[in-house]
Amino acid sequence: MEYKPVQFQSLQQPSVVDQITNTIRNALIKGELKPGQKLPSEPELARQLGVGRSAVREALKVLQAIGVVKSRRGSGTYIAEEPSDRLLNPLSFAILLGTNVSSELIELRVMIEIGYCELAASQATAEDMLHIEHAAHALEAALKYANHEELAQLDLNFHYAILDSTHNPLVQKIGRTVEELFFKSISDNFHEPEHVKQAIAAHYNIIDALHSKDLYQIRSAIVDSLNNTPWKDQVKTLRQIHLNGNGNTH
Amino acid sequence: MEYKPVQFQSLQQPSVVDQITNTIRNALIKGELKPGQKLPSEPELARQLGVGRSAVREALKVLQAIGVVKSRRGSGTYIAEEPSDRLLNPLSFAILLGTNVSSELIELRVMIEIGYCELAASQATAEDMLHIEHAAHALEAALKYANHEELAQLDLNFHYAILDSTHNPLVQKIGRTVEELFFKSISDNFHEPEHVKQAIAAHYNIIDALHSKDLYQIRSAIVDSLNNTPWKDQVKTLRQIHLNGNGNTH
DNA sequence: CGTTTGACAATTGTCATACAACTTAGTATC
DNA sequence: GATACTAAGTTGTATGACAATTGTCAAACG
Numbered sequence: 194m195e196y197k198p199v200q201f202q203s204l205q206q207p208s209v210v211d212q213i214t215n216t217i218r219n220a221l222i223k224g225e226l227k228p229g230q231k232l233p234s235e236p237e238l239a240r241q242l243g244v245g246r247s248a249v250r251e252a253l254k255v256l257q258a259i260g261v262v263k264s265r266r267g268s269g270t271y272i273a274e275e276p277s278d279r280l281l282n283p284l285s286f287a288i289l290l291g292t293n294v295s296s297e298l299i300e301l302r303v304m305i306e307i308g309y310c311e312l313a314a315s316q317a318t319a320e321d322m323l324h325i326e327h328a329a330h331a332l333e334a335a336l337k338y339a340n341h342e343e344l345a346q347l348d349l350n351f352h353y354a355i356l357d358s359t360h361n362p363l364v365q366k367i368g369r370t371v372e373e374l375f376f377k378s379i380s381d382n383f384h385e386p387e388h389v390k391q392a393i394a395a396h397y398n399i400i401d402a403l404h405s406k407d408l409y410q411i412r413s414a415i416v417d418s419l420n421n422t423p424w425k426d427q428v429k430t431l432r433q434i435h436l437n438g439n440g441n442t443h
Numbered sequence: 444m445e446y447k448p449v450q451f452q453s454l455q456q457p458s459v460v461d462q463i464t465n466t467i468r469n470a471l472i473k474g475e476l477k478p479g480q481k482l483p484s485e486p487e488l489a490r491q492l493g494v495g496r497s498a499v500r501e502a503l504k505v506l507q508a509i510g511v512v513k514s515r516r517g518s519g520t521y522i523a524e525e526p527s528d529r530l531l532n533p534l535s536f537a538i539l540l541g542t543n544v545s546s547e548l549i550e551l552r553v554m555i556e557i558g559y560c561e562l563a564a565s566q567a568t569a570e571d572m573l574h575i576e577h578a579a580h581a582l583e584a585a586l587k588y589a590n591h592e593e594l595a596q597l598d599l600n601f602h603y604a605i606l607d608s609t610h611n612p613l614v615q616k617i618g619r620t621v622e623e624l625f626f627k628s629i630s631d632n633f634h635e636p637e638h639v640k641q642a643i644a645a646h647y648n649i650i651d652a653l654h655s656k657d658l659y660q661i662r663s664a665i666v667d668s669l670n671n672t673p674w675k676d677q678v679k680t681l682r683q684i685h686l687n688g689n690g691n692t693h
Numbered sequence: 694c695g696t697t698t699g700a701c702a703a704t705t706g707t708c709a710t711a712c713a714a715c716t717t718a719g720t721a722t723c
Numbered sequence: 724g725a726t727a728c729t730a731a732g733t734t735g736t737a738t739g740a741c742a743a744t745t746g747t748c749a750a751a752c753g
Contacts, residue, residue, distance in 0.1 A: 255505055301611065516715050
């Protein structure tokens with residue numbers, strides 16, 4: 194005789210720790226907790242919620258890790274005043290977990306770079322543009338003496354300068370995270386001085402494009418900048434839509 | 444007498460918990476840990492690292508919260524097989540914490556939407572386009588009987604259908620997270636049936652734009668779709684660069 | 694009166710232990 | 724061979740203890 198076991202809904206109640214994080218999350222949504230405010234002490238929270246201090250600590254540690262609260266030993270635990278840098282770090286873990294993300298990651302980078310460069314083009318002040326150009330010069334000047342890692346950092350700084358020009362912290366966070374994921378590749382690529390020169394030329398192209406505020410010029414500058422890299426093969430699909438769109442509007 | 448206090452390096456060593464998370468993170472980077480792999484048990488990890496089990500638990504709880512590992516009671520802790528839905532949730536906390544992020548959030552949404560719609564336009568199969576159109580029809584059909592929350596969910600589904608057409612899990616995850624942040628606003632906005640109709644019209648505009656594969660058409664369809672919303676004021680800056688770019692190329 | 698010093702309480706960080714709940718594998722039983 | 728049971732291993736939670744740090748307050752000092 195065969196039994197067809199009933200498929201119960203997963204009525205497994207969320208763990209105590211999850212309940213605590215949700216409690217604090219809901220208090221934030223309702224406005225009962227405001228940035229900077231001090232939370233009850235861990236033993237007090239444990240008493241109020243009727244759970245052990247370990248559970249409270251694990252919940253607070255999670256909130257702390259993603260930047261929602263800040264704990265100061267001897268003082269207490271407070272709701273974070275400003276969004277922390279850690280808030281988007283999980284994305285880097287996502288990359289590490291994926292197996293064949295390389296081409297998908299390139300697509301993401303192109304998409305994000307185009308987005309923040311266009312935003313920067315519309316928002317950058319004259320001073321911002323000077324910073325960007327300064328960053329480009331710095332890389333060019335360092336070509337003679339710096340090692341490949343330092344060069345890669347300067348390359349990164351160039352993109353950071355553009356990101357700063359967006360004046361949008363959310364965009365900056367996402368952009369920085371995505372760019373950082375390429376640091377190692379860039380660094381490896383810069384063993385060959387010729388590649389550094391190509392990157393420098395690409396940077397000046399991007400600067401010109403930013404000045405022009407022309408969407409297509411920005412777009413091609415970025416696509417081209419990735420064409421002399423170890424990932425040029427993956428840029429194809431993106432380039433395709435670029436040409437396609439260009440053709441339709443002219 | 445005045446002292447110029449020495450500027451000490453912040454030599455506060457990271458907490459034991461942070462060291463543990465970093466250890467696991469580095470093991471992931473080096474490839475010593477692969478998705479699906481089982482971690483040593485908590486007591487074993489504590490022994491190997493020379494720390495208490497509580498510290499190990501707090502570290503694992505953090506990694507679990509952001510979706511890097513999955514713990515199964517009675518079985519063990521494993522590196523996550525696939526990126527979890529939680530991976531970008533911290534962004535939603537950022538919204539709760541920040542006060543004046545609204546206009547920045549709109550910018551981010553426009554940037555991301557334009558990006559994934561262009562990608563979708565270049566990658567979508569005929570079947571994908573049918574799914575997108577089906578999602579648009581579903582919202583239109585539900586207009587007569589569904590409540591505002593259900594309508595908002597259908598609106599969301601439309602964007603999910605476009606995201607699916609990118610065939611890029613990374614882009615999908617970021618896109619879904621950004622869209623979800625607007626669920627409540629959309630839901631509130633849909634109290635007024637007229638707003639739903641405007642959203643439906645905007646959706647069909649986007650579908651046309653996707654078919655055309657024309658960058659400017661996609662861009663204006665998205666900008667326009669946000670123009671009949673509670674956030675129309677914030678769309679101005681983005682619209683500006685749109686027109687600007689358009690003017691330069693013609 | 695203002696400043697410094699010291700003691701003390703409160704709080705977080707970490708460890709250790711214990712037990713409950715659950716999973717898995719192996720064993721015994723039919 | 725299939726089933727039921729047992730036992731070991733693992734995570735989830737609670738509790739107690741102590742170290743490290745911070746904040747406060749009062750006493751001592753100028």
